[in-house]
Amino acid sequence: MERFEWYLPTRILFGRGQRQRVGEMTARYAKRALLLYGGGSLQRNGTYGMIAEALRAEEVTFAELGGVRPNPRLSLVREGIALCRREGIDFILAAGGGSVIDSAKAIAAGVPYEGDVWDFYEGRKTPKQALPVGVLLTIPAAGSESSDGTVLTNEEGMLKRSFCSEVCRPRFAILDPELCRTLPKEQIAAGGADILAHVMERYFSPTPGNTLSDRLCEAAMRTLIQELPRVLSDRDDMEAWEQIMWTGNVAHNGLLGKGNAEDWASHEIEHELSAAYDIAHGAGLAIIFPAWMKYTYREHPRKFVSFAAEVMGIDPGEEESMALAAIDRLEAFFREIGLATRLSEAGIGEERFAEMAQKACKGGTLGAFRTLSPIDVKNIFALAK
Ligand code: NZQ
Ligand code: ZN
Numbered sequence: 001m002e003r004f005e006w007y008l009p010t011r012i013l014f015g016r017g018q019r020q021r022v023g024e025m026t027a028r029y030a031k032r033a034l035l036l037y038g039g040g041s042l043q044r045n046g047t048y049g050m051i052a053e054a055l056r057a058e059e060v061t062f063a064e065l066g067g068v069r070p071n072p073r074l075s076l077v078r079e080g081i082a083l084c085r086r087e088g089i090d091f092i093l094a095a096g097g098g099s100v101i102d103s104a105k106a107i108a109a110g111v112p113y114e115g116d117v118w119d120f121y122e123g124r125k126t127p128k129q130a131l132p133v134g135v136l137l138t139i140p141a142a143g144s145e146s147s148d149g150t151v152l153t154n155e156e157g158m159l160k161r162s163f164c165s166e167v168c169r170p171r172f173a174i175l176d177p178e179l180c181r182t183l184p185k186e187q188i189a190a191g192g193a194d195i196l197a198h199v200m201e202r203y204f205s206p207t208p209g210n211t212l213s214d215r216l217c218e219a220a221m222r223t224l225i226q227e228l229p230r231v232l233s234d235r236d237d238m239e240a241w242e243q244i245m246w247t248g249n250v251a252h253n254g255l256l257g258k259g260n261a262e263d264w265a266s267h268e269i270e271h272e273l274s275a276a277y278d279i280a281h282g283a284g285l286a287i288i289f290p291a292w293m294k295y296t297y298r299e300h301p302r303k304f305v306s307f308a309a310e311v312m313g314i315d316p317g318e319e320e321s322m323a324l325a326a327i328d329r330l331e332a333f334f335r336e337i338g339l340a341t342r343l344s345e346a347g348i349g350e351e352r353f354a355e356m357a358q359k360a361c362k363g364g365t366l367g368a369f370r371t372l373s374p375i376d377v378k379n380i381f382a383l384a385k
Contacts, residue, residue, distance in 0.1 A: 001210050001259035008253055010146035011172040014246065016238060019047070019176040022093070022136050023054030029132045029171060030091035033062040034084055036104050038096045039069060041138070045182040051095055051136065063087045071274050071281070072099040074118060074154045080107035081117060084131070092133045094170070097191075098142025098151070098281070104133045105150035105168040121152055121161035128167070135173040139183055140245040141191030141282060143198055143252020145173035153275055159359075160275035175249060177241035185232055189337040190282030192228040195248045196221060197285040201264050202257030204296075204303060204369045210259045217256050218310040223247050225311070228337060265367030266292045269377055272356035277348055286339040287346065290331045291384035297323040299370040343384050353381040 013021055026033055035051065042048040055062055065080050083089070084107060094104035108130040110117030119125040135145040144150070148169050151162040183191075203217040224247050230240035250256065269292070270284040297304045301319045308314035308326035316322070331341045340346045357377035366372040372380070 002207055002261055004258050006254055006258055007166070008146060008169070008255075010170050010253070012146065012249065013172060013174045014249075015242070016176060016178050018174050019050060019136060019179060020054065022051055022095075022134075022174055023056075023058035023060065025172050025174065026055060026091065026093050026134055027058035027060050029134065030060050030062075030093075032087065032089055033060055033091045033093050034080065034087075034089045034107070035062050035064040035093050035095065036068065036080065036100055036107070037064070037066045037094075038100050039067060041182065042066075042095055045179075047095065047136075047138065047179060051093070055093075062093070063089060068096065068100045068103045070099050071153050071160065071278055072103045072151075074106075074152055077103050077106040077110065077117060077152060081110040084111045090131060092131055093136065094133060095136040095138065097137070097139035098144040101133075101135055101137075101142070101144040101170070102150040102152060104135075105130070105144070105170075106152055107131075108133050109150075109165070109167060118154055120163045120165070121154070123163070127163075127165050130165075130167040133168075133170045135170045136179075137173055137175050137245070138179045139187060139191055140175075140180065140241075140248030141187075141194045143195070143248055145170060145175070146249060146253045148254075151271065158275050160271045162271070173249070175245045177238050177245050180231070180241045180245065181235050183235070185338060186280070186283075188228070188232055188235075189339050190280040190286075191248070192224060192244070192282070192337060193286040193289075193334060193339060194282035195224050195244070195251045197266060197282070197289055198251040199224075199256055200289060201267060202260055202262050203307070204263050204293075204300075205257070205260035206300060206369055207260045213256060213259055214306065218306070220247050220251055220256060221311045224251075225333060232337060261368040263367050263369045265369075265372050265377075268360045268366050269356075269380060272360045273348070275359075276352055276356055277346070279346060279348075283339055283346070286334040287341055287343055287384050288380070290327055290334070290341060291380045293323075293327045293330070294383050295376065295380050296367075296370040297327070303369075343381070350382075350385065353378050357381065
């Protein structure tokens with residue numbers, strides 16, 4: 001095992017009806033809050049009204065900023081930073097999914113910083129402090145509700161970049177499965193693929209002998225694969241939503257990869273896809289991850305044998321055929337939930353493979369399971385054609 005240090009300060013409020021506590025939780029931190037949200041789902045499904053009422057009941061005053069879009073943009077973050085400074089905001093309530101939460105983290109780190117918040121994403125500076133952030137989660141997917149990361153797209157050059165810092169972890173996250181009822185099927189599927197990918201990035205590790213982490217990861221993957229089809233056929237299935245929401249959080253709160261060298265190459269590669277083509281992050285992962293597997297499985301075949309046997313239900317057999325059967329079955333799962341597994345099905349051609357491969361590697365290499373150069377990444381794009 002690798003050495004590790006892990007501290008998870010995010011308070012999780014989990015379960016049906018917990019959304020009602022958003023006022024009480026915000027009041028613990030805020031004199032004046034910023035309510036940050038996305039493109040309108042909150043208004044359409046009544047969540048916005050519920051939040052406003054809960055905040056007023058606790059006498060929390062708030063300003064608001066809507067319009068965070070999927071694959072969130074730097075320009076709105078800059079607008080949010082200016083608004084917070086102008087209005088004397090001391091707390092940000094992010095109501096939405098990864099895009100809203102990541103924008104909230106960026107605004108929170110940007111407000112006390114004298115320079116440009118993009119410095120953090122380029123690695124030029126490290127944030128020393130941030131406003132506290134709280135989350136009302138409306139889609140299980142990115143896991144940003146208790147992660148230390150934030151991912152943002154700079155419209156200048158269409159660069160999708162991330163940074164991780166302990167100052168980014170939200171103070172609390174409310175996970176109420178009843179908020180998931182109104183999710184469109186394509187968002188449910190993309191969110192499911194992202195959750196699975198967060199586990200796989202940690203599971204496909206070159207670190208040997210980390211039995212507990214392996215078993216935890218396998219349980220999380222099996223749960224997701226079992227429960228996701230249930231909510232796709234019945235969005236009111238609260239028991240299934242509970243399992244998915246909890247799995248989504250556990251998949252990315254840091255626990256599952258502890259003691260492992262984690263991979264994350266597929267994520268870096270996907271971020272270039274969603275920067276260049278503006279596709280949903282999870283939809284991109286459903287295309288990239290199987291291609292990454294086909295390219296790398298020979299590096300540590302025993303890991304793929306475990307994945308095949310413990311997660312994908314493949315009968316014992318020869319190593320290579322088990323690995324390939326498991327990859328086939330993963331692709332079949334993605335297709336069953338309505339996701340494309342080839343770039344061509346998503347309308348993406350070969351024109352930008354070389355450029356995206358270079359950008360993904362950022363002048364270095366990617367991955368831990370197998371180290372990837374830009375040429376390898378280009379080959380993975382080719383396998384995903
Ligand atoms: O914008 P609105 O109108 O609210 O609609 C959203 C949006 O269109 C909709 N939605 C959310 N909850 C809903 C709902 N529609 C109906 N009912 C509800 N209850 O869903 C759409 C997608 O929202 P988004 O926030 O973009 O989804 P997700 O949570 O998948 O976040 C994706 C972003 O997170 C980043 C991704 O790169 C991507 O930019 N990630 C962040 C990570 C982190 N910070 O730790 C890790 C991840 O690997 C990921 O990279
Ligand atoms: Zn992800």
